[in-house]
Amino acid sequence: MIDGVVFDKDGTLFDFRKSWGAWTERLLLQIAVDDAHADMLATAIGYDRFARDFQPDSPVIAATATDIATVLLPLLPGQSLTGLEDLLNAQAQDAVMAPAVPLRAVLEGLRDRGLKLGLATNDTERPARAHLTAHGVLDLFDFIAGHDSGHGAKPGPGMCLAFARQTGVDPARAIMVGDSVHDLVAGRAAGMRCVGVLTGIADTAELAPYADVVLPDIASLGIWIDSQKAAQ
Structure with missing residues (x-):
């Protein structure tokens, strides 16, 4: 039986390329001194400005604001790590x-099945709540955590385990759903089943070794959960 679902945010609830491509371009233009400098910064974080797409190892995909800032900092003389992190987090909140x-229809369908819902993102918690609020789904979540919420960041299992503690759901009866290997490793380390989705950058070949199943997107999740119950 499955009693709870923990979602990643970017690339899972929200299409990664559509959401973060334009945001990254705006950020680069804000912090770069000129277009050539913007190209240099883009290369450092694995972003193709022409295609508005990301390399599979881009820290923007699954890392924290601290990780991204650490990569950019050597190319931004005069900036502090804290100041750059603050800028990234402020910009993320407005993305x-x-x-x-x-989202509302899909998540309500899962709630109607009696499932507890959680969010575990390597974004910070404040932007995560802002994004859920903007799309009218904040009230559907029983648990929300970012990397700054006190449970650590993925691929560590801390956020997934915190969801289990807060909701009373046995990790063995929960699913971690995400678009990156970080998400699936975190879920597995917490003792959860893992579902990969293809609304991020990673493809099936990358996710399949870490997942119980890879789905096109989370709209297919309810049917898959029903199939698991029927098979028992």
Whole structure:
């Protein structure tokens, strides 16, 4: 039986390329001294400005604001790590997110199945709450954590285990859903089943070794959960 679902945010609830490509371009233009400098910064974080796409190892995909700032800092003389982190977090809160699916309908369908819902993101908690609020789904979540919420960052299992403690759901009866290996490793380390989705940058070949199943997006999740119950 499955009693709870923990979601990643970026690339899972929200389409990664559509949501973060434009945001990254705006950020680069804000912090760069000229276009050539913006190109240099883009290369450092694995972002293709022409295609508005990300390399699979880009820290923007699954790392924290601290990780991204650490990569950019050597190319930004005069900036402090704390100041750069603060800028990234402020900009992230205002980022326009593109839902990967009709979020309210999909999440309500899972709630109607009696499932507890959680969010575990390597974004900070404040922007995560802002993004959920902007799309009218904050009230559907029983647990929300970012890397700054006191449970650590993925691929560590801390946020997943905190979801289990707060909701009373046995990790063995929970699912971690994400678009990156970081998400799936975190879920597995917490003792959860893992579902990969293809609304991020990673493809099936990358996610499959870490997942019980890889789905096109979270709209397919309810049907998959029903199939697992039927098989028992």
